Amino acid sequence: MDKITTIYTKLLIAASTIILVFSACGPVNRFTKAKKIPREYSLNYCGGEGIKAPKTDLNKEPWIVYSDREKNTTYNNPGGKVKAKDVDYLDPFLVIGTKGDHLRLIKYTPDILKNGKLEYKRAEYYGWMHKSRLLLDHQSVTDIASGRKNKMMVIFTDTIPINNAEKYFESDSVKLYKDLRMESVAGNVEPYSIVYQMKQSEKKDMALIAKKTMIKPEEAKQDILGWIHSSLLQDIGQVLHVNMSTVPASDKILIKQGKDDYIYLSEDMQDMSAFLSEQYQTAKYTPVTSYSIRDTLIAYRAHLPMPVFDNSNNYIFNVNGGHISHKGFRDIARNLKRINIAFVFEGKEHTIAQFPQIVNAIQNLQQLFEQDEDLYTYRFGCVMTIDDSNKQLLHPVTMPFTPDYSELVNFLTEKANNRDKLKQIKLSRTWAGVYKAVDMLNKYKDESNLIVVVGETGYANEDVDSTLTNRLATNNCRLLGFQVYASDDNASNNFVLDIETMIDSYAETMKKTKGDVLVSPEQIKHTSYYTEIGETKNGYRLDFPDNSITQGAILFPQKGDYLSLDVLTNNVDTIVGQIKEDNTSVIRYMSRAFNTVGNNRTRFDEQFTRKFELDTTRTPSKKLVAGFKNQFPAWSMASEPVILSDSVNRHVGYRLMASESELDELKDFVDALSKMEVEYIYQARDAQQKDKKPCNCEDDLFDLMAKSKEEIPDYANDTIPKETLYTIPKPPGAYADTYAVRTYLRDLYMNTIKYCKLCKQKGNILNSMSLAEAQRRITGSPSATDMLNDIKIKDLTDYKLVTDKMLDDLIIYFKSKKEELNKAEKFESNGQTYYWVDRKLLP
DSSP, rough: OOOHHHHHHHHHHHHHHHHHHHTTSSSOOOOOOOOOOOOTSSSTTOOTTTOOOOOOOOGHHHHHHOOSSSEEEEEESSSSSSEEEEOTOOOOEEEEEEEEEEEEEEEOOTSSSSSTOOOOOGEEEEEEGGGGGGESSOOOOOOTTHHHBBOOEEOOOSGEEEEEHHHEETEEEEEESSTTTTOOOEEEEEEEEEEEEEOHHHHSSSSEEEEESSSOGHHHHHHHEEEEEGGGEEESSSSSEOOOOTTTGGGEEEEOOOOOOOEOOOHHHHHHHHHHHHOOOGSSSEEEEEEEETTTTHHHHEEEEEEEOOTHHHHHOOTOOEEHHHHHHHHHHHHHHEEEEEEEEEEOOHHHHHHHHHHHHHHTTGGGGTTTTTTOOOEEEESSSSEOOOSSSSSEEEEEEEEEEHHHHHHHHHHTTTTTGOEEESSSSHHHHHHHHHHGGGTTTSEEEEEEEEEEOOOOOOOOHHHHHHHHHHEEEEEEEEESOOOOOOOHHHHHHHHHHHHHHHHHHHHHGGGGGGOSSOOOOOOEEEEETTTTEEEEETTTTOSSSSSSSEOOOTTTBOOOOOHHHHHHHHHHHHHHHHHHHHHOOOOOOHHHHHTTTTOOOOOOOOOOOOOOOOOOOOOHHTTOSSSEEEEEBBOOOOOEEEEHHHOOOOOEEEEEHHEEEEEEEEHHHHHSOOOOOHHEEEEEEEOOTTTOOOHHHHHHHTTOOOOOOOOOSOOOOOOGGGGGOOOOSHHHHHHHHHHHHHHHHHHHHHOOSSSOOOOOHHHHBEEEEEEEHHOOOOOOHHHHOOOOOGGGGGGTTTTTHHHHEEEEEHHTTTTTTOEEEEEEEEEEEEEEEEGOOOO
């Protein structure tokens, strides 16, 4: 019996061994393991394949790759010719083997892995495929030094697409493909879109792009957009951009057009670039692709958008039947970007009594006109029918127009300081202040003009002179009337009625004259209706843009009351915003009109022709022009290095274009900077002596009072005043030891800028960086703060160079910036959220 059992056991073992051997011979078996992501494919470093990233947890993840084209094929053997299976565009695969430049693949499905282990019974074997036919990275191209993702913009960088427009463009968009031969369309993408490069073809002429920086297998077909020709893709760096209007002497910036052909950035070129920047949020600021520092100098290279087409020979018709040449359009657009504001004080005793407060309200408007991102320019002037001099004046007092708002504030402040001497100037002419303001605006009649009238009474039994109302329209003026005080007499009513008459008159005239710059019937408004404003309904504003072709407002208080000065500042802000909205719309309509007419007269822009050495007589094909009816195609013009001194550079308007994840990283860094606090000695001692007790235990208030040396009142039944229970503030005294704060900040800077393990920079070099330079490397934005420029990283632990007081001030400054990043301007591209982060929002 034992012998039979032994034979049976041996037969069972032999059968099991045979089954195991045969099962292990299949392409996918119990011994098959999914390959982990190699270091050279974990971060997709720019510079080409083969650059190994530092080891991270990513290298413990399974390696998932994708078919990079349509009609792809796997083979039975690496390098073989016997086809295994057909593969479609973006099919995901799990790598289970490698041999040279070939990968062994199985179909990826969400259930193929369980706790990181391969469910081999569910695996569908596909065979071998060459790496060049696969997307090997799950992340977009990464900058080695900073670790940030390189952003790309869809914009012309070469002339290849102009030769075969239908292959590249369709209905105001750029075509994307599923293959390198550009035969199967994957979709399209709008010009100026922000995208990320996942892979470049072997010939470098095509790029596979995505709308996100990281790809997941389940979302790959939605997030990967397709193949685009490289001549329509521009690398715009990682995050740094600049507002070119804030760069001093921008007309001295050199542009290289040919081998030895250099030109200066002209005003006309700047205007065209600025126009394109206004049309697209992604191009609002100019990308900075290189930024270097040497001693007290900085240098950067910028990429400006410039038009592909020149419409100079085209003209369009306005709604009045006249024609507008392209040069005329550009002159109109330039003038519409200029707004002149005259403050007119037509007041009496109540205006004089409130004058200091009025000046303060006007001063609060200063930030409205000094925003770096504002593409409009302003001039400010003033007219007063009140004055502080002892002279017998026969005309209003004026301050000439100036672009410096501070000059206006200083002029008015000087008058406010002499309020007791202010008196009304006796003038024979009614509305003499408004007349004078209109006179001052004569030379600016092609620009946009706003007159803010501050007063209290009108003129009894006097109609508004038609000469004044006609000149208001001729000089392209808008009125905002602000009544300081309303009495019960007719004179107060006349202020409102007269201002309303002036507004009605120029609004009626503008229905006809504004047609000279309108090119579409839908821009015309045949009414001039008002809409009520304010909680008390004591204000009326022309209902622009719904029921009025222009802007104007009259604001007045209840009888016997003064009108809140917040109403003045809010409505100046509103009406200026409406004027800008109006002018921007006029420019946009006119520009699009030029895009849709004159195909036979449209030429390539001179700079585009010069850069790419095109035949100057060559004209764009009708198909190319027709492909951009509502878009403005542009090419990327790189500047030569712009060199600025450090002192000048601190005033340049830099911006970061940050994705949501990048903004979160910025917030985390600022939070980390302000995590530690410099404590005083008594704070440190109290923290050490603080008793630990279970949750919800009540405090012994008498014990707390005794510890704070507060006397307990000697009465028993009376209620103790609340104030006596509070601890009396103590003088701060000396600082507690700041060593922990110093080393924390030093280590935070050093560890963060040491990100690039491939850069091989020595610690003593990094340690000698100023905090400003360290933060530029960390955040991407130059810092304009003197304190950060003066302190080096190594100085943080030096008590003599950085005193405890300086350290405390530094931490307080960091804390003040914690909430600032919430003010970043939000916009979208390709369905993804981005932010414009002003350098002023960062430390």
